Amino acid sequence: MLTAHGLCWLCKMPLALAHWGICSRCTRALRTDVMRCPQCGLPAGSDTFPCGRCLQKAPPWHRLVTVNDYAAPLSTLVQNMKFSGKPELALALSRLMVLHLKNTPWPKPDMLIAVPLWQRRHWRRGYNQADVLCRPLARWLGLRYQPEAMRRIRPTATQHQLSARRRKQNLKNAFRLEIAVTGLHIALVDDVVTTGSTVAELSRLLLQNGAASVQVWCLCRTL
Numbered sequence: 001m002l003t004a005h006g007l008c009w010l011c012k013m014p015l016a017l018a019h020w021g022i023c024s025r026c027t028r029a030l031r032t033d034v035m036r037c038p039q040c041g042l043p044a045g046s047d048t049f050p051c052g053r054c055l056q057k058a059p060p061w062h063r064l065v066t067v068n069d070y071a072a073p074l075s076t077l078v079q080n081m082k083f084s085g086k087p088e089l090a091l092a093l094s095r096l097m098v099l100h101l102k103n104t105p106w107p108k109p110d111m112l113i114a115v116p117l118w119q120r121r122h123w124r125r126g127y128n129q130a131d132v133l134c135r136p137l138a139r140w141l142g143l144r145y146q147p148e149a150m151r152r153i154r155p156t157a158t159q160h161q162l163s164a165r166r167r168k169q170n171l172k173n174a175f176r177l178e179i180a181v182t183g184l185h186i187a188l189v190d191d192v193v194t195t196g197s198t199v200a201e202l203s204r205l206l207l208q209n210g211a212a213s214v215q216v217w218c219l220c221r222t223l
Contacts, residue, residue: 006018009022009077020095021089021095022096026073031068034069039059039064040053040196060203061200062214064217064218065097065216065218066100066220066221069220069222070194070220077093081093090135090136093133094140095140096219097133109215111186112138112145113145113189113202114190115130115150118154130191149179150178152175153174153175172201181206181210183212185211191220192221193221202214
């Protein structure tokens with residue numbers, strides 16, 4: 001008898017390989033051909049050149065790769081992984097990122113770093129969703145992963161509730177780098193990038209400490 005783990009998380013049909021988590025048909029439906037700015041990851045007229053927003057004021061990172069917008073059914077899977085105690089979804093979601101990366105030109109980084117959670121939030125949830133995404137990504141792509149590379153050293157308010165000015169103040173001195181990154185090409189991994197304030201602060205910290213470049217990899221990119 002098939003167990004729930006042998007079925008697609010979305011359509012509930014049997015999987016050819018149980019560890020896929022999401023069948024080929026649903027996987028194709030989760031990905032779109034929307035052109036996105038290669039730097040900010042938002043919809044744009046070209047996926048080769050930076051958009052007008054980035055030409056006027058570029059984000060501190062160099063490239064952003066995302067699977068899709070924050071919309072159902074992908075957003076539902078992300079919410080279940082993050083808020084419903086289902087870290088096992090990370091394997092299927094990481095596979096979506098790998099499949100997307102294989103169809104996207106990107107410079108291979110030297111190291112993956114997960115966006116850190118505040119320790120109390122980590123304790124309540126039981127895991128960091130960025131960490132459980134990073135582990136299979138690093139294994140499948142043959143990349144180095146440092147789980148304790150960055151630490152969130154104080155709690156912060158939820159970013160989407162704040163103005164742009166308060167977002168920056170909210171994150172100031174909220175993170176600490178625990179390893180040397182001089183000359184390294186880094187990929188920051190998170191589940192969702194909305195305003196970009198958190199990954200921008202982490203990117204600045206990495207670059208100030210000598211990182212050669214910073215990419216951002218996420219499942220969903222939205223405003």
